[in-house]
Amino acid sequence: MTNYTHMDGPPQVTQCSIPPGSNFTYDFTINQPGTYWYHSHDRGQYPDGIRGPLIVHDPDFPYKDRYDEELVMTVSDWYHDQMPGLIDFFMSKVNPSGAEPVPNAALFNDTQNLTVPVEPGKTYLFRMANIGAFAGQYIWFEGHNMTLLEVDGVYTEPAEASMIYMSAAQRCSFLVTAKNETGANFPFVASMDTTLFDTIPDGLDYNVTGWLVYDDTKPLPDPATVDELDPFDDATLVPFDKQELYGEPDQTVHLDVIMDNLGDGANYAFFNNITYKSPKVPTLYTALSAGDQATNPRVYGTYSHPFVLEKDQVVQIVVDNLDTGRHPFHLHGHNFQIAYRSEEDAGTFEDSNITDADFAKVPSRRDTFVLYPTGFIVLRFKADNPGRSSLSFSPLSSSLLSFSSGESPDEERPR
Template structure:
C-alpha cells in the first residue's frame, strides 16, 4: 500500500510541477546591424531582434501563437529536435506537416514536451527565412538542478552562425538560376557569435560553466576553440554523453553541444575564444572575409581584449566516438534499409538541383500529413505523395538509412521526430566510397543525435526505431541544399496516425489552410476523389539532353553573353554616324585591309591629324 501511495504522490507532484508556457509572437521586419559592418532588415518577433531564448522544463506544455506580420510572404515555425510525439502537425515544415501561415493569420503551436531535456532551437521552415534572422534557442531544463548528471555553477548559451548582407529573397533567385549552373552557394559576409562580432564573455574565476552551443547558421560549419581552455562535452543534440575533453569542436549548421568550461583561478589575463569558418565549403573566398573571428573570455575588464589565437592544425572532436550516458547498446538488425545516394546535377532548365537517388524533392499541393489523414487505406501507398520521395515505414520497425555521398562537399543531415544511432561513417575521400557492411565493425554503444555530417565522397549509416508515428523529413540542413531538393519524407505508421485524435488537424489549423487557399485533404495533386490520379501534381524539371553537363551550360551561358555583346556592338556601329565605318569594323574584327584601303585610311588619319594640330 505504501508503494502505491508513493507512486500516486510522484504522479501528482509531476503534474503540479508542470507548467504551461504561453507566448504571442508577431513576425516583423526589424533594422539591425549584427556584424557591425552593414545595416539591414532582419526578421524579428514583436519588433525585436535577436529572437528570445525560450525555456521550458521537461513535462511542460507550450502554447505559442505565431502571427504572420509579413505583407507578402507566408511563414512557419519548426522546433528543431523536438519529437512532437502525437502532435506531428506542430512540427512545422511548410506543406509537409502544416499549411503555410498567410499574412495576417495566426497559427497556434500547442504541444507538451515529454521525455526530452537539453539544447534545442526553433526556426522558420519556410524558404530561407531563418537565414534572415528568424531563429532562436529553445532550452528544455531538468526539473531540478540535481537532476543533471554533471555538476556546474552557472549556465550560459552561445549561438554561432553565418550572416549575409542580402536577404533570401535576393539570394535565392540568383542561386537557383541557370546563370549559376555549378550550384555555387552564396558565400556569407561574416560569422556571428551570439548575434554579434568581437563578443566578450565575462567570467568568474574558478567557476564551472555549462555552455549550450548551437550553430543557427544556414550554410557554413564552424570550428570553435579557446586559448588555454578546454571543452568538456557532456551533451549532444539533447542526448547526455559520457564526458569527453577536447580542445576543438566542429559544429555544422543545426548541431548542438553542451560543454563544461572551467575557468582559471587567476585574473591576470583575458583569453581568446575563436570561431573559424570551414572555408572548404566555399567555392570562392572573398579577400575581405574574416575566417578566424576573435572573441574574448574576460577575467578583468580593465585589461585589453584578446588578440587573434591561431592553431597549427584542425584536430576536432569526432562525435562518432561519443558514448551516450545511458550506455544504450546498438539496436537489433534493421527490418527496413533505406539506401540513398547524394548527387548534384542540372536539369533541363539549366538549374543545379540536389538529389537522393535521382529524385529532387518537389513541394506537393496538399500538406503530406493532410494526405495521410484523408487517404484511408491508400496512405501506405507512397505513390499518392507524388514527387516528395516519400517512404512508408511500419510501426516499431528498426530502420537503417544508408547514405552514400557522391558529392565533393560535407553535408549535415537532420532527421525530424527522432534521434538516430550513428553506426558507420566513412572517411573523407576524393573518389566515391559507398558503404560496404562487410568491411565495417559496428559499435557496441553508438553515439546518438539528430544531426550529423557526412564527409565528401563517403558515407554514413544511421539506425533508429520507427516508434513515433508521423510524417518526418530527413534532409540536408544547409538551407541552400534543401532549396535544391535534398530531402526525403518518412511516412511512419500512417494507419495509426489516422486513428489518433491528437494527430488530426486542429480547427485552427484547418482555418489557416482555408485562409491561405491550400487544401488539407487529397493527394499530392490536390485530388481527393481519386487518390491514384496525380494529374496536375508538381513534378521535378525534365532532365538535360544526354551528354549535356554543367560545364556545357557554363559554355553556353558565356557564349550567349558573348553573342549578346556582339549584337550590341553591331547595333552601335550600325546606328552610329561614324566616318569610314566599314574599315573600322574590319579592323576590329581582325580582317586584313588591302594595300589601297590601308593607304586611304592612313591618308584620312593624316588629314585629321593635320587639321587638329596647332599652327607652328
Template structure:
C-alpha cells in the same frame, strides 16, 4: 492487488501532471529595422539591414521549459508579402506531427495576417534545442531562436549556465540570394558566400567570467550554411550533451559544429584573473567555392576575467585537422546498438543540372518537389490508400515505415562536399561513418558485406554530417507515428531539393485523436488556399491518380535536340563560308601592294629603298651579306 511498481508509476504520473507548466506566448513575426535604443539593426557592425524578429525585437527570445511542460505558441504572420511557419528543431512531437512546422509537409503555410497555434507537450526530452522558420530563407534572415528544456536532474555539476549561438550572416536578403543561387547563370551550384560569421548574433563578443567557476555552455549552430570550428586560448571543452542526448564526458580543445548541431560543454575557469583570453571561431573553408579577400575566416571573441585589462589578441592554431570526432561519443544511458534493421532505405546524394540549366540536389535521382497537399494531410485523408507510397507523389522521395520497425538509412554521398543531415521526429544511432574520399578518387559506397565493426554503444543525435564522396549508416526505431522530413540542413541544399519524407505508421496517424487537424489548422489552410484532403496532386477522389502533380524539371537531353542540330548545322555553314571568304580574298592579286602598306604605315618608300640599297652595299663589302654561305 496492484503491483507496487505500477502504483508508484501512477503516482509519479499524477505528480508530473500537477507540476507541469503551460507556457503561452504570443509572437508576431515581422521585419525589425531598429533596436530598442533607436539604433539600426546591424548584426555584424558593417551593414545595417532589417532582420525578421518577434514583436518588433531582434534577436528572438530564448524560450525555456521543462520536460512535461506544455507549449502554446501563437505565431502571427505580421509580414505582408510572404507566408511563414515555425519548427521546433529536435522536438519529437509525439502525437502532434502537425505541430512540427515544415510547410507543405506537416502543415499549411501561414499567410500574412493569420495566426497559427503551435500546441504540444514536451514529453521527457531535455537539453539544448532551437526554433526557426521552416519557410525558405527566413531563418537566414533572422527568424531563429534558442529553445532550452531544463532538467532538475542534470547529471553533471556546474555553477552557471550560458548560451552561445553560432551562425553566418549575409548583407543581402535571402530571397535575392536564392534567386541568384537557383539560376542557370550559376550552373555549378556555388552557394552564396557569407559576409561574416556571427557569435551570439554579433561579432567580437565578450564573455565576462569569474575565476574558479564551472560554466555550462550550450553551443548551438543556428546558421544555414557553414560548419564552424571553435576553440579557446588555454581553456578546454568537456562535452556532456549533444542534440539533447547526455553523453559520457569527453574533453577536447577543438570542436567542429555543423549547422543545426548542438553541443553542451563544461568550461572551468582559471584560479586567477590576471589575463583575458581569446575565444575563436572559424569557418570551414572547404565549404566555400571562393574565399573573398574581405571575408574574415577567424572570428576573435573574448573570455574576460578583468575588463580593466586589455582584450586578448587573436589566438590561431597551427592546424585545425585534429578536431573532436563526435562519432566516438557514448550516450550516458548506455543504450546499446538496436537490433538488425527490418527495413533499409538506401539513398544516393548528388548534385546535377536539369533542363532549365539550374543545379539541383538529388536523392536517388529525384529532387524533392513540393506536393499540392501537405503530406500529413494526405496521410490523414487517404483512408486505406495511406500505406501506398504513390499517394504522396513521385517527386517527393516518400517512404512508408511500419510501426516499431528498426530502420537503417544508408546514405551514399556522391558529392565532393560535406553535408549535415537532420531527421525530424527522432534521434538516430550513428553506427558507421566512412572517412572522406579525395576529389581525384571515385566515391566509396556502403557495402553490406564489407564494412567497419559497429560500436556497442553508438553515438546518438538528430543531426550528423557525412564526409565527401563517402557514406554513413543511421539507425532508429519507428515508434513515433507521423510524417517526418529527413534533409540536408544546409538550407541552400534543401532549396535545391535534398530531402526525403518518412510516412511513419500512416494508419496509426489516422487512428490517433491527437493527430487530427485542429480547427485553427483547417482555417489556415482555407485562408492560404491549400486543400486539406487529397493526394500529392490534390486529387481527393482517386488517390492513386497523380495527374497534375508538381514535377521536377526535365533532364538535359543525352544527345542533340532538333534545335541543337539546326544550330550546329548553321554554325558549321557560317564557319565554312568564313574560311572561303578568307581564302578567296587572300589569294587575290592586289595592285601596288607595297605602296598601300607604306602609306598605311606612314613610311617614305623612296627613302626606305635608298636605305636598303646602302645596307646591301655595306654587307657586300664586309662579307655580311644575308645570302652568304657559311
C-alpha cells in the same frame, strides 16, 4: 517532439504555409530536455532572423552538480544581403555550378567581439547552437578545454575536447572551467569551414572572436594562429544511457547524395536521382485522407520521395555521398544512432566491405550528423514517433519518411 508531428511546421509536409498577414499558434508539450532551437522552415526566412535557441531544462540533469552557471550561446554565419534575393540567384540557371552564396562573416550571439565575464575557479555550462544558414564552424577556447555533456538533446558520457565542429543545426553543451587567476583574458573563436565555399571572396572575415573576460581592465588579446583544424570526432561520443545499437533492421533505406543540373539549367540536390518538390497537398493531410492507401508511397507523389515505415520498425539508412562537399544530415522527430561513418574519400558503402561487425556497439546518437565528402554513413533509428517527418541534407534537399501503424506495401522504394 514526441506525438506532436502536426506541430513540427515544415510547409507542405505537416501543414500549409502560413499566409502573409496571418498567424499560427504552435501548441505542443515538450517532453524531452536538452539544447534545441526554433526556426522557420519556409523561403529561407530563418537566416534573416526567424530563429533562436530553445532550452528545455531537466530537473534530473545528471551533471547539474558539475557547474556553477549556465550560458546560452549561438554561432552563425552572417549575410549582408537578405535571403529572398540570394535564394533566387542560387536556385537559378544563371548559377549553373550550384555554388552557394558565401557568408560575409561569422557571429557569436548575432554579434561580433562578444565578451563573457567569468570568475576564477567557476565552471560554466555553455549551451551552444549553430543557427546559421550554411557554414559549419570550428570552435575553440584558448587556454581552456571543453567537456562535452550533450549533443542535440542527447546526454553523453563526459568527453574532453580542445576543438569541436558544429554544422548548421547542431547543438552542443559543454563545461568550461575558469582558471584560478585573473592575469589575462582569453579569446574564443569560431572559424567557418571554408571548404564548403566554392570561392573565397576578397576580404572574407571567416573567423569571429569573443573573449572570456577575467579582468575588464586588461587587454583583449588577438587569437593565436591555429596550426591545424582537428576537431573532436562526435562519432566517438558515448550516450549517457549506454543504449546499444538497434538490432537487425526491419527496413533499409539506401540514399545516394549528388548535386546536379536539371533540364532548366539550375543546380539542385538529389537523393537517388530525385530532387525534392513540395506536393500541392501537405503530406500529413494526404495521410489523413487517403484511407487504406495511406501506406502506399505512390499517393504522396514521386518528387516528395516518400518511404513508408511501420511503427516501431528498426530502420537503417545508408547514405553514400557522391558529392565532394560536407553535408549536415538531419531527421525530424528522432535521433540517429551512427553505426558507422567513413573517412573522407572512402567511396560507397557497397564497395567498402564494411559489415555489422564493424559497427559501433554503443553508438553515438544525435539528430544531425555530418556526412563527409565522397564517403558514407550508416544510421539506425526506431520509428517510434508516428507522423510525417522530413529527412534532409544541406543544401535544399529532402525526402519524406511517413510512419504508419498499418502494413506497408511490398515495394517501398521511391517512385
